[in-house]
Amino acid sequence: MSDTLPDRLxxxxxxxxxxxxxxxxxxxxxxxxxxxxxxxxxxxSEGWIRVSVGRSLDRRGRPMTLKLNGPVEVWFKGEAAS
Structure with missing residues (x-):
């Protein structure tokens, strides 16, 4: 298993x-x-996250989401943030 995280997940x-x-x-x-x-x-690389907001659901039954732009850092839990 690789120790590098994908750019998008x-x-x-x-x-x-x-x-x-x-x-x-x-x-x-x-x-x-x-x-x-x-x-x-x-x-x-594009600098965004998509987060769930409220209790409303979309047509697929998933929570409604909001796309937020800004700097994003990711790491594996249990390891120090980079």
């Missing part, structure tokens, strides 16, 4: 950016210096 199995092995190890996401626990998808 999603929690949904039908996404092309889903990786079960990496998600199973536990991922930490820091956005604008604050650790986030409700991240559904992220992209480091």
């Amino acid at each position: 999603s929690i949904y199995p039908d996404s092309p950016y889903y990786n079960e092995e990496i998600l199973g190890r536990g991922i930490g996401v820091r956005f604008k210096g604050e650790e986030k626990t409700n991240v559904e998808e992220y992209c480091v």
Whole structure:
């Protein structure tokens, strides 16, 4: 298993950016210096995260999300943030 995180990762199995092995190890996401626990998808190179908001659901039955732009840092849980 690789110790490098992908540039983009999603929690949904039908996404092309889903990786079960990496998600199973536990991922930490820091956005604008604050650790986030409700991240559904992220992209480091483009500088955005997608977070769930409220209780509303979209047409696929998933939580509604909001795309936030800014600096993104990711790391494996249990390791120091880079």
